[in-house]
Amino acid sequence: MKIIYFLFPLFIATACKTQTGTVTAPEKTIMKNSNMDRKGCPSDGTCSVKVLKDKSLEIRKDETMRTIYPEIVDGNNIVVEYTYFRSGPEGTADGNYSETIQFELPAKTKDLVKQNGGLADVKMLFGKSGYRNLEYHMVSDGKLSVQNTENGLSFTLDFKMDKTPQVVTHINESITLR
Known part of the structure; x- marks a missing residue:
């Protein structure tokens, strides 16, 4: 019985160990940004x-939640993600905020050049993530x-x-590709 009292805490302490070190996921199709003019x-x-x-950008629909979300798959096009x-x-644990x-x-x-409804031709998608919230919307007002x-x-x-409210309303990027 004493052995159980000794082994149980030892088992719990070693079973919950997280992975350490560097984990890399190779993505051969990502082109690095070497010279950026960020405005x-x-x-x-x-x-x-x-x-x-x-790559190709596919817009998926979740009928249960009545939401859309992106999926980047192999294809013949170029996908840009800002x-x-x-x-x-x-x-704070949940205080980060992002827009994509x-x-x-x-x-x-x-x-x-695409404007307003024409943005659907390039599958333009706006996503934002904040306090336990992730949502995506098609962009239909812009140039x-x-x-x-x-x-x-x-x-x-x-x-x-x-x-939905947004922080980013204007993007001007120049990227030199290697």
Whole structure:
């Protein structure tokens, strides 16, 4: 019986150990941002851009929750993902906030301009995550201008969400691709 009293706490202490070290997930299609001209990122947070080549952005529907959500799958297009992140107050568990704008471009696009309802052609999606809340909405009010060259991608986006408050309303990015 004494052995059980000794082994039980030892078993509990070792069974709950979390993984330590660095975990990496290789993603060969993510192009690194080497030279960025960042305009439009709010000063109280950080912004990042991912350009994923040979991918496609699919908009999935959850009929139970009556929501939509993105899924990035293998494809023949380019998916652009812009993320604004703001850390919560020190000592809070759920105080972080983020906004993500995703859209898909045909791989051979050189110059593209889409406005308002035309943003559906590029599957433009706005997502925000805050205190235990994650929601996505299609963007239907705004203007996107894209210039795609051999060396990089530049885009400007001005948009407004009627269904939910937002922090980011203007994005101007120039990305040199390696």
